[in-house]
Amino acid sequence: MLPPRRARLVASTTGLVVALAVLTACSDNGPDAGDAADDLAAALTSGNVAKVATTGSGPDHQTELDRIVEGLGTSTQKVTVKDVAEKDGAATVTLSTRRSINGATWSYETKASLVEGNDRWEVDWKPSLVAPVTKGERLVARTVAAERGDILGAEDEPLVTARPVVRVGIDKTRVDAKKAGTSAVALAKLLDIDTGTFRKRVEAAGPQAFVEGLVLRKGAGLPSGQDLEAIPGAVGIDAELPLAPTRAFGQPLLGTVGEATAETIKESKGALKAGDQVGLSGLQKRYDTRLRGTPGIEVTAITDEEGAEARELFAREPQAGKAVRTTLDPKLQAAADDILGDVDPASAIVAIRPSTGELLAVASGPGSDGNDTATSGRYAPGSTFKIVTALTFLRSGVTPETKVRCSPTVTVDGRTFKNYSDYPSSALGNVSLTTAIANSCNTAMIATRKKAPQARLADAAYALGLGRDVDLGVPAFLGSVPTTAKGTERAASMIGQGRIEASPLVMAVVAASVQDRRLVTPVLLPDLEPKDAPTPANPLNAQEAISLADMMRAVVTDGSGRFLLDVPGSPVGAKTGTAEYGDDVPPRTHAWMIGTHGNLAVAVFVGDGASGSATAGPLLEEFLRAAR
Incomplete structure (x- = not known):
């Protein structure tokens, strides 16, 4: 017997073609079993054993190898020779295999028998030299999904967690193949999904397939058992999916989970495969790797004999995903979503706790068509920006108390600016700045523009949080104020138009900063380590904030927000806003309103409305009352 030989590692190389005419390695003393063993390991590593010389005339060993490992998918392997024991023209080779399957490593040893003859070594080919299988068995790898992490709200209350659903579709084992298409059309009509697309999917699927048509929450418009029984092959399968309390809750911020798309599978570089559940949008997509965890792997040896049981050869347990914590208050988020439920245009409600900056509600209405209007919308803020102008x-x-001139109109470079149509005549003339803000006088702001140079306007906006770069952990726009502007654009800047843009999120930040007497930084993900945003060169001071808060209170006591005067609890401060947009004549308008109420600051936005007080105002009032 030869002494144990040094193991020889054979690395897998993409596209490697091992062309072994025979397993032979000639030396002065004849064929060497050790070198022949290395050649066998190289062939197994590459997956190309067609040229390996074998004893006898058994089954084609390349076909046999492919049959054994086909069920492993895109696995790769490295094979080394651990030991060669030679005696009397025969050799026993111990092979060590490290096989990588979807990120899991399965290590095992096998034995191969070599026989010397005709100046070469030949392999006694058996399935067991490939893997620990017996004749007729083949390998199958199955991914075991990990439990997905929850998305949590304030005090770690689950917002998105596993909830019961029913997967409604066609089970092709329960319907004649020729009638499957007809059943697909009938079920698609019942579910109100595209009939042509679903029929194609059903007809293209294999004879054992279940083809999902729709996933429905239990109790949420499920077809009756009688309706399903009337369609051959139609079934409902109980399952669980990560879902928010309602379909509208926190959308699109929280996002959705569904089957991996072709694009996400490609981007994952092998981590995902068809059928895997992944985050498709919002926080679910942004933090999918954390939430998804690590799937488990189970490798079994099976035969095609009826009734034969699979043998487990290798298993890696799944590792559950980790939760993502948010600051959202379930009650306030649900209230905001419900209030926006019937609003047709794009809309949003954002609520912040001024004392901490925690975002309590971030809602985008159904009219936003899946866009996150609340955090990423870019709109002229209109007269809500007058808080910045006042600062x-x-x-x-x-x-x-300083008197400013509020006239019916003011003209700048040939363009005439005016107040809103029902502006109270009692608030015209030389009025205090507080009165001008309370009644939202456009002309007074523009007429006094020399007291607010454009660069200082941008500086004041930054002191209130508008224009900062804050990392929320999700895409967010915190506004933009140009530092230079001339003519009519300069005049428009004074009333929150021109090139000034804001999101509902940042206008809630402005209100929160006034309420807490300091610059408030919004927080959505408390575990996030945010990058430091530059601090204002001229930060908001307490006296400035008190003056601004008094003006916002005057909006409620004496101005355009009087309808909020009877909201119970702490005094309410507010500011209405209406911003023109588009080319229509008369122009269409965005409707805004921001408000403060104790340790709560809120911004409400409706993309197309009559005015801030008439359109956004009632939504703000409803939210403030719901928040009590």
């Missing part, structure tokens, strides 16, 4: 005035020596 700029204060910093130029204007006081809340």
